[in-house]
Amino acid sequence: MPWPLLLIFAALIFLGFAAFVGYKMVKPPRFVGDWTPRDLGHDYEDVTIETRDGLKLSGWWIPNGDKTVIPLHGYTRSRWDEVYMRQTIEFLLNEGYSVLVFDFRAHGKSEGNYTTVGERELIDVLSAVDWLKKNHPEKAEKIGLVGFSMGAVVTIRALAEDERIACGVADSPPIYLNKTGARGLKYFANLPEWLYHFVKPFTKLFTGGKELNMLEYADRVKKPLLLIAGENDPLVSPEEVREFYERNKKVNPDVELWVTDAPHVRTLKLYPEEWKTKVREFLKKWLE
Template sequence: MTKILLLVLLIALTVLCQGCVGRLFYYPDKETYDTPARHGLPFEEVTFASKDGTRLSGWFIPAVGKPKGTVIHFHGNAQNMTAHFGFVSWLPAEGFNLFVFDYRGYGKSAGRPNRQGVFEDSVAAISYIAARKDVDQNRLLILGQSLGGTNAIAAVGMNRFTGIRAVAIESTFASYREIVRDKIGEIPIVSLFKWPLSYLLVGNSHSADQVVDKIAPLPLLLIYGDEDPIIPYRHGKKLFEKAKEPKQFWTIKGGSHTEAFLEAGSPYRAKLVSFFLESLDGKLKIPK
């Protein structure tokens, strides 16, 4: 009888939690929080198609002065690209073209977010920039934050884009199943069932830990705050262990979630620029 009750409870918990899993990863909205114009930056509003034809929206912001390279930014799971622009708005002044875009269901992009679709959107964003005639297609750089880091690792790891020269990732989770397990573990009573529930509720397709080793021989940079309340620090260490050289890991002491580049005076902005430039100039190991 006890086993039957436990089984019934597990089924009930599974049904109850299934609706929460999508909301854990995707919190899109259509509001406009910021624009490049507010930062005195000219920009081009663009649309491009994902693999299934879903129309996606983005901004292309040219570098101030002669471009050193082009950074493609993959934003986190909440709101839309306009809310995340402050993390990267400083890059054009450092001499980088910048491309930001919204996954399906975010901002002006059509459709509704789901894992396969968002993965295809991420691949499409890289392909779009790689096809633009006004950028040096052999000097592309990737910056992904939180969910965007997972999307970026999956897109680059599962495809061979010849023009990418470095990948920088901040505060992303190692796998979908592991982060769901972590979040279930925070819920009283339900936490007792976190292992079976994590397997029942979510698969691991397009998880970063499955493909992070395929980023090599591109230089990979992983950045994590050791007091991140959203993505536990150990997720970063796990990805670093699985990744191949050349790779770097930056620990932000006392750091929270995706805060490395938020403040204007952050030393990590200059460090990221150095990492990108060293990768572009061949001072780090990169594919020929």
């Protein structure tokens, strides 16, 4: 085969591989577990939340106190996650909050073909608040969010976009999404970070998602926000979270930053009592 044809053939194989990787990134395997809030000692209701763009999200409504907190899982996980979601749900219930928890689109048991890792997932959170306001308005006067990774991105965005949300905790929030995406290739698939430059166009092609500029939200969030970052996070540099914090602090006197030595979304696992104390005091201050 002539060299020009060999080069074209190699380029097509490379692009095909990049497209395959992009497809796998936006269509992660669905994580579904078998525990329920009843295992935590609480009755609950299976609920379906219809999003503003027509998807059906699967979730649990766990009535408890008169304030509600919505925990938000990360990329590739779901409400059944046992690294941080189960512990967070149990903690919030023990603190006397009602909990509304659901699987983001294309995760768990929710509808949706593709994830946009924080872009359209904002619609999911706003729709969950719609559901809560309609079905349980007596428990929706003050609403808090506790988000992890992708859920932390959505927490930050929701604080800027929805006046109904009072405060938010953002644990391990990606700030430079391209950098986190490149690191994710290495972290999740052991692929070189430079490959992300070729993969990214395919992720946008599959999902139609828009690119997020999280630093823009540092100028827009003016509600209580607790940022949590880890020095040993392979996906999100603590310096990037600190940059967001320093910028947000100029317009938001109620932003806090807590940096630990934990890996990605592992502060709760490694330092459970410190995490609970920090989040307890934050939620008590701004919800009660």
